[in-house]
Amino acid sequence: MSGSVKKAAITGHPVTHSRSPLVHGYWLKKHGIAGEYGRVDVPPETAEDFYRNFADAGLSGANVTVPNKEVAAAACDWLDDAAKSMGAANTIWLDDSGRLCGANTDGLGFLGNLDQLAPGWDVSRESAVVLGAGGAARAVVWALLSRKFTRVHIVNRTFKKAKAIADMFGSGTIAHEWDNLGTVLEEADLLVNTTSLGMAGKAPLEIDLSPLPKTAIVTDAVYAPLETDLLRSAKARGNQTVDGLGMLLHQAVPAFERWFGVRPEVDDTLRNLILADLGVTA
Structure with missing residues (x-):
């Protein structure tokens, strides 16, 4: 991922089979946003360093999946109430002052x-x-x-x-x-x-x-x-x-809005896209 566009990614270990890039890629295309969403594998042994120095990753924000949600939350300068309650963050971003902020949208x-x-x-x-x-x-x-x-x-x-x-x-x-x-x-x-x-x-x-x-x-x-x-x-x-498919899709909505400034919808086209990737017909 390169250039001056806003970039986000799914982070965790492993992330090879994550469907988050499909979800966010669909919304980026639908809304005509010049952004990118990729995958960054972050093994547990490097997770603390990665999230503590998230500004060096070249990303505006990221999703966090297992096993790194607790480590990511601990690295944040600010957490929403849900992330505080759970001690885990699945969505992170850098605010205008460079603080690492975290939320839990699960x-x-x-x-x-x-x-x-x-x-x-x-x-x-x-x-x-x-x-x-x-x-x-x-x-x-x-x-x-x-x-x-x-x-x-x-x-x-x-x-x-x-x-x-x-x-x-x-x-x-x-x-x-x-x-x-x-x-x-x-x-x-x-x-x-x-x-x-x-x-x-x-x-x-x-x-x-x-x-x-x-x-x-x-x-x-x-x-x-x-x-x-x-x-x-x-x-x-x-x-x-x-x-349970909708839980995966809806947890992504506030994250996308946070990073790219548009609140997307979970529509039938997106649902069918993920079902096709799962090998399931609607």
Whole structure:
């Protein structure tokens, strides 16, 4: 990437298969913006130095993916509330004074996806069940609390990790052992899988959905395959389902606006472009 145009990139390790360049490239072309978006592989052993000296990278900003989100946040001079809450940044940029600023838009991506594909999903919703206790779980818990869910149940096979998230966010978040899943499903208005279970090449997510009310919405952070076994099973029993692709697309919106000055839309053309890259027909 060269020249005087604004440049951004996906950073992390590995980044070879990231679809972020497709997403941002589509928006750059659609809006006729003279900008570039590429990939910069940043292994963990060099990550601290890279983000501390981000101004030397020749980039206006960047996305940050695993395993570097926490390191990037620590290197920032300013963080938004979401990044502060999660201790992780997925979007960084240099402001006019040269400060490195960071945000976490993963939670906004989660909300944007549901707002678009299940309008009104958060009306009169009280109880959510979140499966998993990694970075995606933290983002989803933050998002649900921002929409005033009164109870967010975090269920994970390693209880200590679920407890750490509950302690992080405090009131309204409750950690559970995996064996308690059936009980918490009984009152769920929303079920969210943030684990990698069910992803192509991973073990399946095997849970009994029979306690889940038919009125509950089920969504999955996994987007390859687009319809996971969880979503297929939920749909078969009459639950409304939302796939995880939109979370990837919507988290990119505020980042693009920050770097290039235009707020893009997640439209059908973009969604179909990514589905084609995944080898899935719309």
